[in-house]
Amino acid sequence: xxxxxxxxxxxxxxxxxxxxxxxxxxxxxxxxxxxxxxxxxxxxxxxxxxxxxxxxxxxxxxxxxxxxxxxxxxxxxxxxxxxxxxxxxxxxxxxxxxxxxxxxxxxxxxxxxxxxxxxxxxxxxxxxxxxxxxxxxxxxxxxxxxxxxxxxxxxxxxxxxxxxxxxxxxxxxxxxxxxxxxxxxxxxxxxxxxxxxxxxxxxxxxxxxxxxxxxxxxxxxxxxxxxxxxxxxxxxxxxxxxxxxxxxxxxxxxxxxxxxxxxxxxxxxxxxxxxxxxxxxxxxxx
Amino acid sequence: xxxxxxxxxxxxxxxxxxxxxxxxxxxxxxxxxxxxxxxxxxxxxxxxxxxxxxxxxxxxxxxxxxxxxxxxxxxxxxxxxxxxxxxxxxxxxxxxxxxxxxxxxxxxxxxxxxxxxxxxxxxxxxxxxxxxxxxxxxxxxxxxxxxxxxxxxxxxxxxxxxxxxxxxxxxxxxxxxxxxxxxxxxxxxxxxxxxxxxxxxxxxxxxxxxxxxxxxxxxxxxxxxxxxxxxxxxxxxxxxxxxxxxxxxxxxxxxxxxxxxxxxxxxxxxxxxxxxxxxxxxxxxxxxxxxxxxxxxxxxxxxxxxxxx
Numbered sequence: 001x002x003x004x005x006x007x008x009x010x011x012x013x014x015x016x017x018x019x020x021x022x023x024x025x026x027x028x029x030x031x032x033x034x035x036x037x038x039x040x041x042x043x044x045x046x047x048x049x050x051x052x053x054x055x056x057x058x059x060x061x062x063x064x065x066x067x068x069x070x071x072x073x074x075x076x077x078x079x080x081x082x083x084x085x086x087x088x089x090x091x092x093x094x095x096x097x098x099x100x101x102x103x104x105x106x107x108x109x110x111x112x113x114x115x116x117x118x119x120x121x122x123x124x125x126x127x128x129x130x131x132x133x134x135x136x137x138x139x140x141x142x143x144x145x146x147x148x149x150x151x152x153x154x155x156x157x158x159x160x161x162x163x164x165x166x167x168x169x170x171x172x173x174x175x176x177x178x179x180x181x182x183x184x185x186x187x188x189x190x191x192x193x194x195x196x197x198x199x200x201x202x203x204x205x206x207x208x209x210x211x212x213x214x215x216x217x218x219x220x221x222x223x224x225x226x227x228x229x230x231x232x233x234x235x236x237x238x239x240x241x242x243x244x245x246x247x248x249x250x251x252x253x254x255x256x257x258x259x260x261x262x263x264x265x266x267x268x269x270x271x272x273x274x275x276x277x278x279x280x281x282x283x284x285x286x
Numbered sequence: 287x288x289x290x291x292x293x294x295x296x297x298x299x300x301x302x303x304x305x306x307x308x309x310x311x312x313x314x315x316x317x318x319x320x321x322x323x324x325x326x327x328x329x330x331x332x333x334x335x336x337x338x339x340x341x342x343x344x345x346x347x348x349x350x351x352x353x354x355x356x357x358x359x360x361x362x363x364x365x366x367x368x369x370x371x372x373x374x375x376x377x378x379x380x381x382x383x384x385x386x387x388x389x390x391x392x393x394x395x396x397x398x399x400x401x402x403x404x405x406x407x408x409x410x411x412x413x414x415x416x417x418x419x420x421x422x423x424x425x426x427x428x429x430x431x432x433x434x435x436x437x438x439x440x441x442x443x444x445x446x447x448x449x450x451x452x453x454x455x456x457x458x459x460x461x462x463x464x465x466x467x468x469x470x471x472x473x474x475x476x477x478x479x480x481x482x483x484x485x486x487x488x489x490x491x492x493x494x495x496x497x498x499x500x501x502x503x504x505x506x507x508x509x510x511x512x513x514x515x516x517x518x519x520x521x522x523x524x525x526x527x528x529x530x531x532x533x534x535x536x537x538x539x540x541x542x543x544x545x546x547x548x549x550x551x552x553x554x555x556x557x558x559x560x561x562x563x564x565x566x567x568x569x570x571x572x573x574x575x576x577x578x579x580x581x582x583x584x585x586x587x588x589x590x591x592x593x594x595x
Contacts, residue, residue, distance in 0.1 A: 112566035114529040250431040257426035
């Protein structure tokens, strides 16, 4: 792996640690108010300053890491599961069924995604009842992002399966009597796991970006919860007077996206050094 | 070619119907209605209002009514902007969004393709690495972060350009740069990858061998072929610019379509939400057709056909 790839990997590891520790890293709770010290810039007591209710911004950014990563990882896993299943079956069956299944993908692909994500999130929030508010919102947004994001995975996997299906070793496996299900699950899918892994690495930052965008718009995760989008939105409103409020959440998002992109590029280069695998190159942003 | 375009347009109709159906269903799943206030309206008045907008009818009936109106090009009245219909509202906001999108698109094409070509033909040099790092940074910056930096730095700090609102030609610059940054970086990555692939091909070597100036080789023989890989992204690019303009319009307080969507969703202004979604979906359909036509023009090997006979 290239040096930059290692930088990316290290940053991602740090980020995961931050998300696991949550607000414990700062010694304050993310929702502990201290109005006497509201809107202070960075000090020794509050390394990233405080917000309008005197809540420690570092604690809130760490809590945000937890929420944003949870949403993004959930969305990515869902998109992968649905996309690999759908695309794998479509490509393996082929023929008329395949073209019908892909027509469905085309329709979802031409949806204006942020709009549908917003609507889906609102609906899912209403449908999911009986769980704590924060988890309801996280789950709703993660599901919505996954339900819109699976199509590009499906397209990629379908193309790869179509290619693999024609190869001699698949025919050989079939000749020795490997059944369809086993052939797809145990032979073909593992053979294309590289490009799928690359796609997954690029989907995570795309999901983080989408989460923060939707929350920034004031839909999705909402105050008092502290996803990065919420924090940035809050900071944006007051950025002329209190720039630290937007600076730290923005830095967190920026470094995270950069880290995942560096890691993704490195993984891609390691698996496909000559860049021949056109299809596995990247995910379209958002 | 015209036959092909018409055929594709025809195919777009079911897509729009699916979008309309999906949006309709999602909207009606949302809790709360357009006329629910914190202080509840008297039931008789509420009934009258609902009867006026046919909200008292059964859902399937309302759905069919909407589709029938849509087929006549009528997007219905807005519930919140009383006295104006959705077509008027979108008609006023669309030119603003289109202008913003067009400038951003131009910036993306010129700088994205330019950067990619420039870096690709200098593959492996320090300049190439710097440009690609820049592109990597570009795909990692959310528009609200870049927007904040530009507003604070260029708009308010240096005072070179207006930091918000929409009152003249200069007002388009900061929002367009904010909107274009991510796609520009992405197009630069795509272009460089294609250029690197094309540059070792035989026809490029032939062009050099017969003594063409390097500039002609790069533009006519490398770029034209490399663009094939990039143009496929132009359809999704338009979608990114459209939906991206949502956030950008919020940041810069621009009276485009994106601004209506967020308030329309929270207000449960059903026809306005439907109108915005359908408009975006329609634009994406158009963009994809345009991309396919452009593709056929760039690559004569591709023959565009109508329906199979």
